[in-house]
Amino acid sequence: MKLEKVVPWGRNLLEYQRMFLLSDDDFQQSILGCGDGPASFNVEARQKGANVTSVDPIYQFNAEQIR
Numbered sequence: 001m002k003l004e005k006v007v008p009w010g011r012n013l014l015e016y017q018r019m020f021l022l023s024d025d026d027f028q029q030s031i032l033g034c035g036d037g038p039a040s041f042n043v044e045a046r047q048k049g050a051n052v053t054s055v056d057p058i059y060q061f062n063a064e065q066i067r
């Protein structure tokens, strides 16, 4: 199989909670999201008051370039 192009994709907050078994206590800590890419985890968690920092090489590109 040959991929003709790469499509960025990402998980949401609920998927991260299930994937990493994140508890309410975890959200009281600072969270470093490595390779968060286009996931909505950061923005959703921040909207709930969590302190999340995401790092990913894709962030060298702006939103339009990623689209």
Ligand SMILES: C[S@@+](CC[C@H](N)C(=O)[O-])C[C@H]1O[C@@H](n2cnc3c(N)ncnc32)[C@H](O)[C@@H]1O
Residues within 6 Å of the ligand: 009, 010, 011, 012, 034, 035, 036, 037, 038, 039, 055, 056, 057, 058
């Ligand atoms: C399939 S996406 C998953 C994104 C997110 N973690 C999620 O679960 O929705 C994989 C991500 O890993 C990032 N990545 C690849 N190599 C990396 C590296 N060396 N360090 C950090 N992130 C990397 C990619 O840029 C991409 O955004």
